[in-house]
Amino acid sequence: MELPKFLLADNTDYPTAIFIVHTEYPRFVINLEDDEVEWLEEFSQEDEAELAEAAESLIEAATAFYDREVSRYDE
Numbered sequence: 001m002e003l004p005k006f007l008l009a010d011n012t013d014y015p016t017a018i019f020i021v022h023t024e025y026p027r028f029v030i031n032l033e034d035d036e037v038e039w040l041e042e043f044s045q046e047d048e049a050e051l052a053e054a055a056e057s058l059i060e061a062a063t064a065f066y067d068r069e070v071s072r073y074d075e
Contacts, residue, residue, distance in 0.1 A: 006065040020062040026051060030062050 009019040009029075018032040027040035037059065043051055 006062055008066065008069055018066065020066055022058060022062060026054070026058075028058070030059060032063070032066060035059075 003023045005022065005024055007021040007023060009021055011017065011019070014031075014033075016033055020030050020032060022028045022030075025041065026043075029038045029040065030036070031038075037055070039051075
């Protein structure tokens with residue numbers, strides 16, 4: 001099965017949270033309620049420098065995905 005790059009998720013145990021799941025490397029879940037990111041990968045110290053550079057653009061892409069999805073509900 002091929003997964004989309006981003007998935008929108010929610011959970012009734014967290015009624016105000018909105019989660020975006022990034023399914024490609026580096027996999028992560030971001031809670032848009034508080035911008036907390038949970039990385040689903042193990043990183044070496046060498047990877048952490050590269051991750052720091054990529055993290056901002058990945059999080060911006062996740063937020064843009066959410067904005068796009070919400071705008072489609074409004075149509």
